[in-house]
Amino acid sequence: MIKGIIFDLDGVLVFTDEYHYLAWQKVFDKYNLFFDRNMNQKLRGVSRKESLEIVLRENKISMDETQKEKLLKEKNDIYIQFLEEKLTPEVIPQTTREVLSSLREKGFKLAIGSSSKNTPLILKRTELLPYFDAISDGNMIQNSKPDPEVFLKAASLLHLSPQECVVVEDGEAGIVAAIRGGFMPFGIGKEISPSLPYRPISSLNDLLCFNF
């Protein structure tokens, strides 16, 4: 029986994915590294550090650790500037809050399972924090999606087993993480390979129609 719902953050509850893209684009342009929207799709749900490794691999370029840290800090500074300029409670559609409230009223425990180290800032700025019983994010894990660690941590904070939880994701790395962890994955958006065993949904509203 399903008792918990674990939500990815970026691309599911908040649309900060465009800010990630723009911030990466700015730093990769500065460092003369090739990067486009296609490559950006591979970074969904992947940690900041691993995202850089993917782009370096695609460009067949190596970088020393100090330079990597510098680039990562520059990217995050630009990203945070976007969050501070653009992220207000109003950017969250009212329907998102209504769906979260309805799921809570139905008795589900809700958690966040996000790779982002900026999760606390995002939840504060959007005023989404009160809807969740547990937060598992990039600050609390060693291994990023597609490793299941972030979702296993979320389930354990809810005192539930993976079989008692579903995961809602927009990224392929997150769907793979959910499957590896033993969770039933729901996929939102167009970026997930149809060959993966997940249940597609077109909006969060669809979650209210499922008889878990």
Ligand code: B16
């Ligand atoms: P940060 P999610 C992920 O969030 C993003 O999809 C991914 O693009 C980003 O690199 C990662 O968080 C780390 O974010 O730089 O803020 O720590 O989709 O797992 O909620």
Ligand code: MG
């Ligand atoms: Mg995501």
